[in-house]
Amino acid sequence: MLTGFQLSQAIFAIAELDVATVLLSGPRQVDELAADVDADADTLGRIVRYLAQHGIFRTSGSTVELTDLGRTLADGPADSLRAVARYFHQTHYAPFGSLLDTARTGEPAATTFFGKPFFDWVNENPTMADLQNDAMAGFTQNARGDPLQILDLPQGRTVADIGGADGTLLVELLAERPERRGIVFDLPSTVSAAGPTLQAAKLEGRVEVVAGDFFEEVPTADIYVMSAILHDWNNASSLRILRNVAKAAPENARVILFEMVVPEGDAPHPTKMIDITMMGMLGGRERSETEWRRLLAEGGFTLQRVVTGSGSYSALEAILV
Missing domain, CATH: 3.40.50.150 (Vaccinia Virus protein VP39)
Structure with missing residues (x-):
């Protein structure tokens, strides 16, 4: 759990580079894939190896292919979450470094980080507003x-x-x-x-x-x-x-x-994670x-x-x- 931030950032990097969309056409060699997405081949290969153990890729030697889970990071599939990953990377990740302040004060971490309420910050940037629309449409449709x-x-x-x-x-x-x-x-x-x-x-x-x-x-x-x-x-x-x-x-x-x-009780449920997201951001x-x-x-x-x-x-x- 303590290294969850590394998993998040690895997924964000794959989403920003659009690796999964490139792989929709079929398996690629790491060197070829890195050239297609303008990444360092050695570094990309190590990120892919790390994410393969989480079921996002399958590897065979230097060949990489997508799993069904990995397809959700590509543009195109109906269950795509690529926009959500890019949105979380640009909006949610850094503010959650201030969650301790939220616990002490009740003030949303995003307000502390951005210096203003989160939606005010988003709406000042048309590109970010568009990304938010795409992310929320994909997230709510799939969930x-x-x-x-x-x-x-x-x-x-x-x-x-x-x-x-x-x-x-x-x-x-x-x-x-x-x-x-x-x-x-x-x-x-x-x-x-x-x-x-x-x-x-x-x-x-x-x-x-x-x-x-x-x-x-x-x-x-x-x-x-x-x-x-x-x-x-x-x-x-x-x-x-x-x-x-x-x-x-x-x-x-x-x-x-x-x-x-x-729901009542301690059983795992997505609402309990999203409740913390709402607390920290809004x-x-x-x-x-x-x-x-x-x-x-x-x-x-x-x-x-x-x-x-x-x-x-x-x-x-x-x-x-």
């Missing part, structure tokens, strides 16, 4: 599993994806529901990426792209969807968002949260079902059901009180 397929969407014509970034989730929700219309709502620097996504899905005529700040106000809709949004924020900030939704929502409006639910948190129910009630909604599928995320459906 979410199948709640979208097994969840019956409530009645209502207009679906608003609050914090919808590039519109990926809304495309999934509306693709097979031609009677519905949608709204992608996010900060101007983030939601600008939604246009190409909607055009590619031929949904631009049914979806309105709206820029704004959910701490100020949100548009009116029948169904509000938020995917991995409230876990970014502490309870006070989450309540501001929920109350703004309640203020804009018509009678009987629904909220569907795609979030993780922390001051947010993962919540148990009891905590979600309480938060929604304080925000003006009654939790009606929790739908759990094949992935790490659940769909929490609540109705406006």
